[in-house]
Amino acid sequence: xxxxxxxxxxxxxKEFKERAHDLRIRLSELSRALRENGIPAIxxxxxxxxxxxGKMINELILGMDARSCSVYxxxxxxxxxxxxxxxxxxxxKTPAAGNxxxxxxxxxxxLVESCVGGVDRSREELLKRxxxxxxxxxxxxxxxxxxxxxxxxxxxxxxxxxxxxLMSDERTRWRVSKKDERRHKQYDxxxxxxxxxxxxxxxxxxxxxxxxxxxxxYAALAVIEDVINEFEAAVEKKKAGNEKVSGLNxxxxxxxxxKNYPKLSEIDPQVDIEKGEYKDxxxxxxxxxRGLEHELYLRRVPLIVMYxxxxxxxxGxxxxxxxxxxxxxxxxxxxxxxxxxxxxxxHYLWRFWKKIPKAGHIAIFDRTWYGRVLVERVExxxxxxQWRRAYDEINETEKEFTNxxxxxxxxxxxxxxxxQLRRFKERExxxxxxxxxxxxxxxxxxxxxxxxxxxxxxxxxxxxQHAPWTVVEGNxxxxxxxxxxxxxxxxxxxxL
Amino acid sequence: xxxxxxxxxxxxxKEFKERAHDLRIRLSELSRALRENGIPAIxxxxxxxxxxxGKMINELILGMDARSCSVYxxxxxxxxxxxxxxxxxxxxKTPAAGNxxxxxxxxxxxLVESCVGGVDRSREELLKRxxxxxxxxxxxxxxxxxxxxxxxxxxxxxxxxxxxxLMSDERTRWRVSKKDERRHKQYDxxxxxxxxxxxxxxxxxxxxxxxxxxxxxYAALAVIEDVINEFEAAVEKKKAGNEKVSGLNxxxxxxxxxKNYPKLSEIDPQVDIEKGEYKDxxxxxxxxxRGLEHELYLRRVPLIVMYxxxxxxxxGxxxxxxxxxxxxxxxxxxxxxxxxxxxxxxHYLWRFWKKIPKAGHIAIFDRTWYGRVLVERVExxxxxxQWRRAYDEINETEKEFTNxxxxxxxxxxxxxxxxQLRRFKERExxxxxxxxxxxxxxxxxxxxxxxxxxxxxxxxxxxxQHAPWTVVEGNxxxxxxxxxxxxxxxxxxxxL
Numbered sequence: 001x002x003x004x005x006x007x008x009x010x011x012x013x014k015e016f017k018e019r020a021h022d023l024r025i026r027l028s029e030l031s032r033a034l035r036e037n038g039i040p041a042i043x044x045x046x047x048x049x050x051x052x053x054g055k056m057i058n059e060l061i062l063g064m065d066a067r068s069c070s071v072y073x074x075x076x077x078x079x080x081x082x083x084x085x086x087x088x089x090x091x092x093k094t095p096a097a098g099n100x101x102x103x104x105x106x107x108x109x110x111l112v113e114s115c116v117g118g119v120d121r122s123r124e125e126l127l128k129r130x131x132x133x134x135x136x137x138x139x140x141x142x143x144x145x146x147x148x149x150x151x152x153x154x155x156x157x158x159x160x161x162x163x164x165x166l167m168s169d170e171r172t173r174w175r176v177s178k179k180d181e182r183r184h185k186q187y188d189x190x191x192x193x194x195x196x197x198x199x200x201x202x203x204x205x206x207x208x209x210x211x212x213x214x215x216x217x218y219a220a221l222a223v224i225e226d227v228i229n230e231f232e233a234a235v236e237k238k239k240a241g242n243e244k245v246s247g248l249n250x251x252x253x254x255x256x257x258x259k260n261y262p263k264l265s266e267i268d269p270q271v272d273i274e275k276g277e278y279k280d281x282x283x284x285x286x287x288x289x290r291g292l293e294h295e296l297y298l299r300r301v302p303l304i305v306m307y308x309x310x311x312x313x314x315x316g317x318x319x320x321x322x323x324x325x326x327x328x329x330x331x332x333x334x335x336x337x338x339x340x341x342x343x344x345x346x347h348y349l350w351r352f353w354k355k356i357p358k359a360g361h362i363a364i365f366d367r368t369w370y371g372r373v374l375v376e377r378v379e380x381x382x383x384x385x386q387w388r389r390a391y392d393e394i395n396e397t398e399k400e401f402t403n404x405x406x407x408x409x410x411x412x413x414x415x416x417x418x419x420q421l422r423r424f425k426e427r428e429x430x431x432x433x434x435x436x437x438x439x440x441x442x443x444x445x446x447x448x449x450x451x452x453x454x455x456x457x458x459x460x461x462x463x464x465q466h467a468p469w470t471v472v473e474g475n476x477x478x479x480x481x482x483x484x485x486x487x488x489x490x491x492x493x494x495x496l
Numbered sequence: 497x498x499x500x501x502x503x504x505x506x507x508x509x510k511e512f513k514e515r516a517h518d519l520r521i522r523l524s525e526l527s528r529a530l531r532e533n534g535i536p537a538i539x540x541x542x543x544x545x546x547x548x549x550g551k552m553i554n555e556l557i558l559g560m561d562a563r564s565c566s567v568y569x570x571x572x573x574x575x576x577x578x579x580x581x582x583x584x585x586x587x588x589k590t591p592a593a594g595n596x597x598x599x600x601x602x603x604x605x606x607l608v609e610s611c612v613g614g615v616d617r618s619r620e621e622l623l624k625r626x627x628x629x630x631x632x633x634x635x636x637x638x639x640x641x642x643x644x645x646x647x648x649x650x651x652x653x654x655x656x657x658x659x660x661x662l663m664s665d666e667r668t669r670w671r672v673s674k675k676d677e678r679r680h681k682q683y684d685x686x687x688x689x690x691x692x693x694x695x696x697x698x699x700x701x702x703x704x705x706x707x708x709x710x711x712x713x714y715a716a717l718a719v720i721e722d723v724i725n726e727f728e729a730a731v732e733k734k735k736a737g738n739e740k741v742s743g744l745n746x747x748x749x750x751x752x753x754x755k756n757y758p759k760l761s762e763i764d765p766q767v768d769i770e771k772g773e774y775k776d777x778x779x780x781x782x783x784x785x786r787g788l789e790h791e792l793y794l795r796r797v798p799l800i801v802m803y804x805x806x807x808x809x810x811x812g813x814x815x816x817x818x819x820x821x822x823x824x825x826x827x828x829x830x831x832x833x834x835x836x837x838x839x840x841x842x843h844y845l846w847r848f849w850k851k852i853p854k855a856g857h858i859a860i861f862d863r864t865w866y867g868r869v870l871v872e873r874v875e876x877x878x879x880x881x882q883w884r885r886a887y888d889e890i891n892e893t894e895k896e897f898t899n900x901x902x903x904x905x906x907x908x909x910x911x912x913x914x915x916q917l918r919r920f921k922e923r924e925x926x927x928x929x930x931x932x933x934x935x936x937x938x939x940x941x942x943x944x945x946x947x948x949x950x951x952x953x954x955x956x957x958x959x960x961q962h963a964p965w966t967v968v969e970g971n972x973x974x975x976x977x978x979x980x981x982x983x984x985x986x987x988x989x990x991x992l
Contacts, residue, residue, distance in 0.1 A: 028928070054824055054825065058820060058824050062820065066815075066829040066831045066862065067833065071824045071825070073824075080574065080575070102824075174790055290667075320558055323554070326554075328598075329550065329569035329600060332566075332567070335561075335563040340838070341837070342838065
């Protein structure tokens with residue numbers, strides 16, 4: 001993959017200036033076309049130390065509209081990033097429609113470091129990890145992102161020359177770190193690791209473009225030209241009505257859900273509990289949860305609790321009982337409603353990615369990303385191919401979180417139609433509850449059958465080993481609250 | 497201020513339950529009214545360790561709509577926060593219209609710690625700092641935020657009892673830190689510091705409400721009741737057409753600008769430079785800047801470069817020459833256009849606060865917060881009292897940044913009317929530049945006189961010691977680029 005032939009490309013200074021000028025004009029036009037057509041683009045640079053990633057990125061972005069272009073360096077992960085799964089750093093930076101995000105090193109860095117840097121992983125683990133990263137790319141592409149990946153290649157000799165030049169000048173010496181020197185010595189080992197990575201990706205349809213960067217100006221022209229071609233092709237595809245504008249066709253292994261998924265038809269939502277027992281257990285479990293919250297904080301375990309359920313199923317009351325005894329510095333309740341215009345311009349999971357709790361913290365979602373396969377499916381806000389692929393995308397996102405050590409608890413609060421009607425009427429009759437009941441609630445109620453269909457498929461496709469569903473029998477609010485509390489406690493105890 | 501009388505309040509468990517229930521219903525109604533009337537609210541809790549801030553916040557937020565309420569703890573500053581001025585942590589968290597932000601400890605913490613914790617500052621320095629913090633509060637209030645500040649008071653004996661109780665149980669022992677114990681021993685010293693802080697604030701019209709918290713449930717009721725009253729009053733004021741809904745009237749000392757501010761009428765925008773000289777200097781200065789960029793990174797100095805200027809004055813080209821030689825990981829170009837709906841719902845400086853560079857990094861603003869006193873003034877987007885107070889607010893924000901060690905360079909790119917016309921026509925005639933020229937540019941050109949008036953006042957009011965303006969003679973683009981580069985270099989050299 002990293003052949004030396006590729007290193008021979010050269011360009012004369014004068015030729016560079018002329019061509020660069022014209023190419024920049026074209027690039028600037030195309031970055032506006034990207035914007036007008038609402039295409040988000042991600043451009044990733046990997047490559048050898050001193051291969052010129054910085055210069056390449058500068059040459060590229062100076063031709064683009066600064067308004068729609070962001071550069072991110074992944075050299076050092078921030079505290080916020082280290083406290084979350086690796087992919088999170090990139091998920092939250094995925095661009096809005098029309099914008100371009102340029103990454104100096106990417107999610108693939110982890111793989112390379114694993115191969116060389118001494119992170120002890122088996123080949124099997126590495127392939128799994130590779131699959132997870134490619135799944136992220138697949139999901140970006142499926143949802144309309146143009147993804148371009150460049151690998152800048154230089155020879156060991158050229159790298160040595162560049163380091164020496166930097167070291168010889170006091171003003172640039174700082175740019176060569178001990179780590180760089182160490183890595184330079186291991187050039188051959190790294191070359192094998194890079195080649196592996198590139199081959200692995202190609203085998204899955206997620207090709208990198210390898211650019212010979214011995215002559216930096218030649219490389220800059222090659223990159224800019226390729227970006228222009230890709231932008232042009234993407235705009236054409238979009239204009240022709242395609243959601244997917246990338247030429248890549250990435251194949252990944254899907255997560256297989258569990259067979260014993262919940263079936264609502266088999267569940268009686270009426271389970272009662274005595275008032276005295278309720279009070280005792282509430283107090284006991286709240287206290288226990290407070291203790292576990294601290295354990296979780298100490299051991300840096302993040303927790304996501306997701307609430308889904310019929311309108312008036314009692315999500316709010318249950319969340320309140322869960323939160324009441326907790327330290328407000330440790331948890332956040334995230335109410336989810338319709339996405340705003342900024343959110344709609346991003347990958348549909350982006351607004352949820354942003355809310356992934358950091359290690360040791362808790363996020364309680366009042367409605368969740370499952371909206372994609374429930375309300376968005378039923379109301380037609382998502383096209384069939386969109387919500388169909390969402391099952392895998394959600395499974396993968398949840399897996400990234402639990403792989404990092406996170407715990408996920410997913411609740412469906414189940415009440416029957418009669419109980420729902422009773423609660424709607426109660427809301428109508430109680431002045432301070434009236435605002436909770438909307439026309440939409442009544443409309444949703446009419447669609448119960450269609451929702452049940454969507455729910456059945458949701459349980460079947462997303463009840464996984466790492467993030468199983470819990471159906472909470474909700475006709476009796478007291479019972480439901482206790483069961484939810486107890487479920488969270490039990491899930492935490494398994495890992496703490 | 498911290499009298500012991502206040503500690504006597506008590507409430508019976510049964511009475512608490514009944515009243516809390518009713519109050520929560522009312523609070524929930526009012527948090528919706530706040531939302532409907534677009535009032536942003538900030539609720540701040542300070543007080544003794546173990547005074548029950550956590551419980552108080554939980555009791556409060558459980559009555560509010562989770563959709564519009566966020567809780568922030570300022571106990572530990574994150575890495576992102578430590579790399580920016582203290583106020584930044586709060587500036588970026590100021591809520592949008594209709595939302596409530598609850599802060600567990602606030603910007604005032606710094607003052608208290610200074611008094612006791614050993615930060616070595618003179619009384620004079622403390623008062624200055626106090627003035628800066630109150631200026632922030634004043635600006636929030638003037639721009640429509642409802643600011644409520646509660647101080648939870650308990651006696652030394654009560655604090656001891658609470659620590660002992662926590663320590664006696666294995667499951668809660670972790671909640672008492674070494675720091676807590678140390679501070680407990682210094683209760684009297686802290687009491688004096690707290691009293692000072694509260695008196696200081698009161699003297700300036702920025703009163704705290706001191707709540708006796710020996711009985712936590714009594715305190716919770718007191719806080720919720722007061723919040724309800726304040727919310728009610730704010731909604732009334734807003735409905736009556738007031739922008740300012742707070743009852744506070746904070747007085748602060750304003751920053752005095754320099755006398756020798758630039759006068760455009762005295763500046764000839766035509767200064768020439770030979771092509772050869774331009775090329776040499778460009779190369780030389782870009783190289784020098786690259787070195788300084790590293791120095792700045794090593795010494796953790798943040799830099800803001802602001803570009804303002806007439807349409808077609810050459811901002812883009814100058815920014816490009818500045819950025820070209822820099823490491824894209826170290827700088828960000830921030831193009832500023834009209835605020836979007838989210839931004840409009842916040843304090844007008846919020847979208848700029850979010851872009852304050854972290855220590856060691858560079859932000860280049862293509863148009864700036866001076867838009868408030870230029871385009872917003874001229875076009876009537878800001879009311880006169882709004883843009884009039886903006887001078888002080890901007891001076892204060894800049895001061896917070898330079899006090900932290902940041903460097904600010906402010907450019908006005910000056911071209912005359914003829915040169916502007918020449919450039920407009922050139923843009924019209926060059927296909928790839930045509931998009932740059934809009935109808936608005938022509939309209940702005942007609943208003944040159946009004947803009948000149950606004951500019952004169954801007955220079956007079958915001959040319960400060962800590963952030964002076966540089967007018968760049970811009971008829972000759974080459975000269976302008978060199979002068980901008982040199983100015984940035986000189987400004988950096990002064991501090992590096």
